Amino acid sequence: MHPRFFLRTVAATWRRHGLWAACQVGLEQLLNGLMFFERLHIIEMQRPQAFDALASGAAPAAAVMAAGAGPDTQVADEATLRRLQREGGWGIDDTKLALLRAGDTCLLSLVDGCIAGYTWVHTGGRPEIMPGLRLQLPAGALYNFAGFTHPDFRGAGLQSRRHQSVWTQPAWAHLGHMLGYVKATNFASRQGQGRSGYRRIGSVVLVGSRQRFVAWLSPALRRSGVRRLEEPSHIVSRAWALLKRQAQAAWVGMLSHTLGPWLHSRLRRRSQRSDTHSYTCFHRAPTQLAALTGPVLAHLGLDRVPGGAQGQPLRVLLYACSNGAEAYTWSAWLALQRPDLEVVIEASDLSPELISRARAGRYTWSELTQDGEVPAWLVAQTFDREGEDYVVNERTRRRVSFSCADIIRDDLRARYGQADVVVAQNVLFHLPPPLARRAFDNVVRTLAPTAALFIEGMDQDLRVSLTQAHELQPLVWRSREIYEESRRHIPARWWQFHYGAEPWLPFRRAPWRRYGTIFLKGPAPVSVRVLALAA
Ligand SMILES: C[S@@+](CC[C@H](N)C(=O)[O-])C[C@H]1O[C@@H](n2cnc3c(N)ncnc32)[C@H](O)[C@@H]1O
Numbered sequence: 199m200h201p202r203f204f205l206r207t208v209a210a211t212w213r214r215h216g217l218w219a220a221c222q223v224g225l226e227q228l229l230n231g232l233m234f235f236e237r238l239h240i241i242e243m244q245r246p247q248a249f250d251a252l253a254s255g256a257a258p259a260a261a262v263m264a265a266g267a268g269p270d271t272q273v274a275d276e277a278t279l280r281r282l283q284r285e286g287g288w289g290i291d292d293t294k295l296a297l298l299r300a301g302d303t304c305l306l307s308l309v310d311g312c313i314a315g316y317t318w319v320h321t322g323g324r325p326e327i328m329p330g331l332r333l334q335l336p337a338g339a340l341y342n343f344a345g346f347t348h349p350d351f352r353g354a355g356l357q358s359r360r361h362q363s364v365w366t367q368p369a370w371a372h373l374g375h376m377l378g379y380v381k382a383t384n385f386a387s388r389q390g391q392g393r394s395g396y397r398r399i400g401s402v403v404l405v406g407s408r409q410r411f412v413a414w415l416s417p418a419l420r421r422s423g424v425r426r427l428e429e430p431s432h433i434v435s436r437a438w439a440l441l442k443r444q445a446q447a448a449w450v451g452m453l454s455h456t457l458g459p460w461l462h463s464r465l466r467r468r469s470q471r472s473d474t475h476s477y478t479c480f481h482r483a484p485t486q487l488a489a490l491t492g493p494v495l496a497h498l499g500l501d502r503v504p505g506g507a508q509g510q511p512l513r514v515l516l517y518a519c520s521n522g523a524e525a526y527t528w529s530a531w532l533a534l535q536r537p538d539l540e541v542v543i544e545a546s547d548l549s550p551e552l553i554s555r556a557r558a559g560r561y562t563w564s565e566l567t568q569d570g571e572v573p574a575w576l577v578a579q580t581f582d583r584e585g586e587d588y589v590v591n592e593r594t595r596r597r598v599s600f601s602c603a604d605i606i607r608d609d610l611r612a613r614y615g616q617a618d619v620v621v622a623q624n625v626l627f628h629l630p631p632p633l634a635r636r637a638f639d640n641v642v643r644t645l646a647p648t649a650a651l652f653i654e655g656m657d658q659d660l661r662v663s664l665t666q667a668h669e670l671q672p673l674v675w676r677s678r679e680i681y682e683e684s685r686r687h688i689p690a691r692w693w694q695f696h697y698g699a700e701p702w703l704p705f706r707r708a709p710w711r712r713y714g715t716i717f718l719k720g721p722a723p724v725s726v727r728v729l730a731l732a733a
Pocket of ligand 1: 473474475476477478479482517518519520521524546547548549552603604605606622623624625628
């Protein structure tokens with residue numbers, strides 16, 4: 199809402215209805231700038247005593263009408279309403295005609311034989327107050343809605359007379375009260391309803407959007423027997439959607455654990471692989487990072503114990519680094535967790551284009567988050583803002599260098615030597631098995647005698663055989679959690695993708711090796727073995 203209009207509305211309400219009313223209007227307007235917010239007062243009129251005689255049959259209708267409700271009110275038929283619809287200006291539309299056909303009643307006010315206004319009455323006990331809000335009324339209640347008085351006849355109390363005449367209808371003689379609603383901030387209408395004899399019995403608060411909202415019914419309203427009714431089609435469609443989701447999840451889960459591995463190995467034998475998959479993201483494997491600064495550094499003798507590290511740098515070779523997200527995440531994490539440690543990360547990738555993007559270290563917010571979430575510490579620790587871009591800061595960039603390397607064809611050992619930690623993640627599953635085997639051997643040759651290999655995203659059968667052949671030990675510490683984390687980026691029907699990964703199936707041979715993503719080379723210190731036991 200435009201601020202000027204907002205101020206004008208609030209000021210006008212203050213002038214006419216006082217400060218408290220103006221505050222309510224102002225607050226509601228502000229809330230409605232953020233979401234759909236509505237407060238309705240549910241009001242009730244009791245059958246006046248003068249009409250009790252009619253209800254009990256002790257007095258004829260004519261006598262009662264003379265007591266208050268005049269014969270100037272009559273029930274509208276469809277032809278009359280169609281005529282008013284044709285004339286226009288009466289607010290009669292197809293929806294109202296449909297309500298008439300559904301059993302609602304329109305009472306017309308007549309002045310000197312002319313139609314002067316109308317009011318609608320619902321007797322079914324389940325009125326739709328507004329689109330999406332249907333209420334169940336207590337037994338014996340009418341519901342009055344959509345009152346209208348033609349401008350030529352306003353001010354003559356016709357609405358009030360129509361309300362009174364409701365009680366003269368013989369068909370409704372057994373009904374004891376009539377409900378309606380008024381918007382809480384419609385102070386003029388509230389006053390009018392009060393004059394008609396209505397009193398408030400409770401409130402409904404609606405919060406959400408116009409299409410979907412939550413309705414909160416005040417305790418007083420509930421005590422009086424009013425309930426919200428879900429639209430049957432709404433309930434059915436929601437229940438159906440839920441059922442479908444559950445059935446799909448159960449079906450996918452069942453396939454995952456039974457035929458999935460077989461379907462997947464069949465697919466892998468037939469599918470074409472490509473080395474152009476470059477999906478990556480910052481903070482892709484948070485529990486792996488915890489393992490790095492926990493048991494992995496302990497295995498390398500770089501844990502934070504007196505005498506640990508001792509100025510010895512941590513050298514990391516990170517292959518298939520894509521746009522640099524993984525390398526920068528590692529650098530930022532190590533700087534945060536182990537500022538005492540000198541860290542050298544040599545990252546490489548097959549694609550020169552990705553390497554130049556990695557070197558630039560400049561990302562948009564959507565590249566940085568991949569439309570998911572990244573922790574605040576990572577953004578604060580790693581980036582400087584330059585306009586709309588996030589640029590890797592000097593302190594993070596300083597420890598990382600980038601070059602082009604092919605893990606299949608290059609002699610990595612000759613080129614990079616050996617490192618404490620070697621990382622080749624989410625690349626081997628994009629290679630055909632013979633090439634993946636070659637690349638694995640090539641990568642493993644760059645492990646120092648005591649080292650750790652991070653190898654998320656490779657064929658599980660290959661992982662078992664190759665890690666065994668190279669005498670690498672799986673790190674058991676939180677390995678199931680790490681594995682499940684790595685599957686977050688894989689579609690639920692994983693067996694339909696060559697890079698899919700089965701769920702952790704404990705009955706598989708050597709599960710730690712099969713699903714492990716971190717492997718240790720060299721004798722593990724006691725602390726790492728204890729951690730493995732505690733996992
Ligand atoms: C899916 S990305 C993985 C990026 C990152 N390691 C991660 O886990 O988020 C795979 C990367 O492997 C690279 N790649 C493919 N074949 C390669 C090869 N033979 N040698 C080196 N890198 C390769 C691609 O260029 C791509 O950047």
